[in-house]
Amino acid sequence: MGSRTRGNDMKRIYVNEKWCLGCHLCEYNCAFANSGRTDMASALKGKPIYPRIRIEEAEKTAQTGKSAQTEKICYAVSCRHCADPLCVKACISGALTQEDGVIRIDRSRCVGCFTCVLVCPYGALSPDGDGVMQKCELCLRNAVGEPACVAGCPNRAIVYEER
Amino acid sequence: MADYIIVGNGAAALACIDGIRHVDREAPITVISAEKHPAYCRPLISYALEGRAKPENMGARADDYYEKNGCTVLYGEKAVKLDPAAHTVTLDSGRVLPYGKLCAATGSSPFVPPIEGLDTVEEKFTFMTMDDMLALDAAVKPDSTVMIVGAGLIGLKCAEGLAGRVKSMTVCDLAPRVLSSVLDEEGAALMQAKLEERGITFLLGDTAAKFEGCRAVMKSGKTVDFDVLVLAVGVRANTALIREAGGAVNRGILTDTRMRTSLPDVYAAGDCAEGYDASIGANRVLAILPNARLQGECAGENMAGGDRVFDNAVPMNAIGFFGLHALTAGRSLAPDEGGEIYEERTNGGLKKLYVKDGLLIGFELVGVMERAGICTSLIREKIPLSTLDFDLMRRGATTAAFSPEVRRQKFGGAV
Numbered sequence: 102m103g104s105r106t107r108g109n110d111m112k113r114i115y116v117n118e119k120w121c122l123g124c125h126l127c128e129y130n131c132a133f134a135n136s137g138r139t140d141m142a143s144a145l146k147g148k149p150i151y152p153r154i155r156i157e158e159a160e161k162t163a164q165t166g167k168s169a170q171t172e173k174i175c176y177a178v179s180c181r182h183c184a185d186p187l188c189v190k191a192c193i194s195g196a197l198t199q200e201d202g203v204i205r206i207d208r209s210r211c212v213g214c215f216t217c218v219l220v221c222p223y224g225a226l227s228p229d230g231d232g233v234m235q236k237c238e239l240c241l242r243n244a245v246g247e248p249a250c251v252a253g254c255p256n257r258a259i260v261y262e263e264r
Numbered sequence: 265m266a267d268y269i270i271v272g273n274g275a276a277a278l279a280c281i282d283g284i285r286h287v288d289r290e291a292p293i294t295v296i297s298a299e300k301h302p303a304y305c306r307p308l309i310s311y312a313l314e315g316r317a318k319p320e321n322m323g324a325r326a327d328d329y330y331e332k333n334g335c336t337v338l339y340g341e342k343a344v345k346l347d348p349a350a351h352t353v354t355l356d357s358g359r360v361l362p363y364g365k366l367c368a369a370t371g372s373s374p375f376v377p378p379i380e381g382l383d384t385v386e387e388k389f390t391f392m393t394m395d396d397m398l399a400l401d402a403a404v405k406p407d408s409t410v411m412i413v414g415a416g417l418i419g420l421k422c423a424e425g426l427a428g429r430v431k432s433m434t435v436c437d438l439a440p441r442v443l444s445s446v447l448d449e450e451g452a453a454l455m456q457a458k459l460e461e462r463g464i465t466f467l468l469g470d471t472a473a474k475f476e477g478c479r480a481v482m483k484s485g486k487t488v489d490f491d492v493l494v495l496a497v498g499v500r501a502n503t504a505l506i507r508e509a510g511g512a513v514n515r516g517i518l519t520d521t522r523m524r525t526s527l528p529d530v531y532a533a534g535d536c537a538e539g540y541d542a543s544i545g546a547n548r549v550l551a552i553l554p555n556a557r558l559q560g561e562c563a564g565e566n567m568a569g570g571d572r573v574f575d576n577a578v579p580m581n582a583i584g585f586f587g588l589h590a591l592t593a594g595r596s597l598a599p600d601e602g603g604e605i606y607e608e609r610t611n612g613g614l615k616k617l618y619v620k621d622g623l624l625i626g627f628e629l630v631g632v633m634e635r636a637g638i639c640t641s642l643i644r645e646k647i648p649l650s651t652l653d654f655d656l657m658r659r660g661a662t663t664a665a666f667s668p669e670v671r672r673q674k675f676g677g678a679v
């Protein structure tokens with residue numbers, strides 16, 4: 102920590118909500134990229150998956166005049182890599198750190214206390230099957246090297262760029 | 265004379281160093297550390313008892329952190345006297361150090377109540393530091409019977425840490441429920457049931473009135489036999505340094521929203537400080553880790569000439585035992601103040617959201633944790649519920665409840 106990356110000087114994942122199909126491919130690509138396996142079937146087939154990016158889905162009914170219109174909302178949410186990350190400040194074990202602007206988790210230190218879940222304003226952390234937290238690390242530490250979710254999105258509803 | 269001194273070497277102290285270094289990369293920092301260890305993650309001590317964390321792996325920062333940040337740490341030394349006029353601090357070794365700006369990050373100490381006969385108890389412990397943990401760790405055996413006085417976070421985390429390592433455990437508290445300062449009756453009952461499942465016995469609304477060696481005589485007249493006693497009735501802010509120097513002190517060291525104390529060039533942060541709590545609109549000690557870090561960083565930046573304000577502190581607690589987690593933030597509603605409560609019960613779970621004047625002011629969640637931080641942000645940022653779909657939000661925390669513009673800004677805008 103110590104040095105803080107302020108502002109926009111790094112690539113992040115951004116959402117183009119109107120282009121999201123709600124196909125959940127990003128979730129599968131995320132789970133696969135972080136599985137350490139080389140084929141998708143052995144990594145994912147018949148197993149519960151714990152993706153670090155999640156589709157948020159909701160149906161909202163808006164009243165326009167006499168007719169009620171149901172609007173379907175869906176888009177992918179993953180860690181924003183906050184410049185001033187509350188999760189890092191709240192983590193009780195030192196598992197969460199900020200390195201060159203990227204918010205990382207050392208899963209061997211995490212004790213699954215949920216403090217980070219309590220403070221993250223985006224709902225970007227969730228436990229895996231063992232109760233250890235996981236979060237998006239932009240695929241910088243797995244074999245893919247850059248966000249697998251973005252690479253596999255069929256409709257550019259998520260992009261990886263500097264803004 | 266522009267040097268910085270930080271008294272204490274816990275979470276608030278580290279954050280204070282970070283804060284100073286955001287603004288001033290150069291001037292030396294001296295850290296006075298009563299404990300002989302580099303700063304470690306204090307809440308991990310119960311996980312260390314359990315074997316889920318290893319003492320050598322509990323350091324709060326990388327090994328070269330102090331060096332990289334130009335800090336000299338005086339281990340095993342205590343600041344005993346502050347002279348605000350002379351800008352000096354005296355250590356227990358007699359050394360006198362001058363400072364330009366000083367931050368009290370002295371944390372809190374376990375309160376040991378003056379119970380009759382306490383001196384007759386041989387194996388008694390508090391549970392606050394690494395050394396406390398190591399001493400307790402060495403004292404417990406598979407056939408130990410343990411008594412813990414205090415059913416707050418620290419007492420119960422200690423109980424969780426010892427579960428499975430000892431023959432039996434009894435926890436007592438004068439309050440009628442566990443975790444009484446954090447949870448309401450219903451939430452507390454769920455947590456208590458979880459702890460009881462693991463064989464922990466509770467004596468609530470009752471406490472030790474007298475000790476006779478290895479026996480506690482309770483207020484109610486009951487007796488409890490034990491061979492290891494843990495005292496966890498509460499903590500008190502370490503305020504003496506500032507109080508004796510003439511600084512304003514209430515339960516904690518009083519600070520403004522820039523973490524300045526009433527003494528010139530003296531700041532305070534963490535468990536020792538009584539800073540502004542936005543949930544009640546008044547100063548209050550918030551002895552939780554996130555607060556220590558946020559206050560410490562704010563103090564540090566201001567000590568170095570920055571202008572940081574920390575005015576949205578609210579209580580935030582994540583408390584879990586054996587896989588059941590309770591998350592709370594903000595405050596609940598007093599019986600006579602109006603407002604609305606949204607409640608939901610699922611099997612083994614509980615959700616209560618407290619709404620007042622169109623704002624979410626607090627919540628209590630047991631067993632339903634998903635994306636809780638979105639609700640915390642509504643409290644901290646005082647977001648009017650009229651600007652979002654609260655119906656959707658209260659069914660399950662989601663950013664989809666925000667308006668399209670807010671969502672676009674959150675997920676498409678510059679961070």
Ligand SMILES: Cc1cc2nc3c(=O)[nH]c(=O)nc-3n(C[C@H](O)[C@H](O)[C@H](O)COP(=O)(O)OP(=O)(O)OC[C@H]3O[C@@H](n4cnc5c(N)ncnc54)[C@H](O)[C@@H]3O)c2cc1C
Binds near residue numbers: 277310392536
């Ligand atoms: C078992 C346990 C579990 C906890 N779990 C949680 C949790 O899950 N979540 C949460 O939010 N919080 C938790 N807490 C509380 C959290 O640890 C504290 O809020 C946090 O450590 C406060 O940090 P601090 O820097 O203010 O004080 P501390 O970490 O207490 O550091 C203060 C340091 O200053 C030193 N000191 C005091 N006086 C002097 C002096 N005069 N000279 C030199 N040094 C001095 C002390 O020895 C101490 O090392 C827990 C606490 C305990 C004990």
Ligand code: SF4
Binds near residue numbers: 220226
């Ligand atoms: S996990 Fe949440 S709080 Fe932490 S950096 Fe990511 S978005 Fe921000």
Ligand code: SF4
Binds near residue numbers: 191196197206212216
């Ligand atoms: S759950 Fe893990 S990562 Fe999150 S605050 Fe607790 S220890 Fe840190």
